[in-house]
Amino acid sequence: MLLGVFAFDWAFLRLPEWGIRTYPQSMTLPVVLNVPYGPLAVAFGVLVLLMVAAADRLDPGKRYEPASIARAPLTRREWGFVSSGILAGLVILGATAQGQYLGISGGFAALTSYVTDLFGYRLNSVPAFDEATAWRAAMVAGLFPGALASALASGSFRHVPVTPLWDAAFASGLKSRAAAVFAGGFLIMSGALLGGGCTTGAFMAGFPTLSVGNFAMGMTFFGVGMATAFALYWGRWRRLGEVRARGLNLATD
């Protein structure tokens, strides 16, 4: 991911010249459609919730959830998508209430620039530090301790070098997984910085603002992500079900 930050930073100054990153302009769905933001955002939110309800009825993944999980105490088990999704939405709103913006890839770049600044170098894309860069860098620094707290509190903190599904689908152990994570991390970070956000900044926090750029980015990466996933799992389609049927949980996956 660090390499991704530096690759983007090298390209950053050259992007206008290549013509793929024009001067940023404000373009949102309300502006394009010429309607006020408030009602459109509420309508969008309601529509998405209806879509989630429909997806929940059709979700083939639910058959892998053993009933015993639902009876485990809340402190120990994985939470459902309703409670955890609502909490994540509130965190996004909380960031806005602080006058900030929840975006992990941008925060990662900010944090990187703070670290390289210790050695006398600042990223081209994060040349100056203000309150917003400090907040974003601190936010990214807080992510891992937060997840670790959840893992420790649920007693699910384990060292799992190769996730079971990868092992079952590709049966090739640590080397291939490490290579995929390395390449994936590089592509994720450079792609997110180039495209203006990651799953958090462009999708979860970006879609509610009805930003056209975020819509373009989010739809592209989910489309390409699905196509790549189907290509990777070509002929291994049923492995996911087989592995999940063995009973994976927060600790083992």
Place this chain on the structure above:
Amino acid sequence: MNAILGGLLTGAAFGFVLHRGGLTRYSRIMGTLLMQDLKAMKFMFTALAIAALGYGLADLAGIGALAPRVNAYFGPAHFVGGVLFGVGMALAGF
């Protein structure tokens, strides 16, 4: 100092929720991309719907403090970045 503390706490809360929601699990992410387990997708859409409702209602009520910063549109970079990100997401599964 306030910005750093606020950022740390917000990040920790978000990391906690992501882990608890199962979003750190490889099989959840691949399940969503392969359309076999939609939990990660449902989680993300629920979160963004809540945020959209919050922003929209705040806008209707005239609460300026909850007006979101809107990301700019900068042309083909979104699609180029999206392709790189999509391949990376499916390879790494996070």
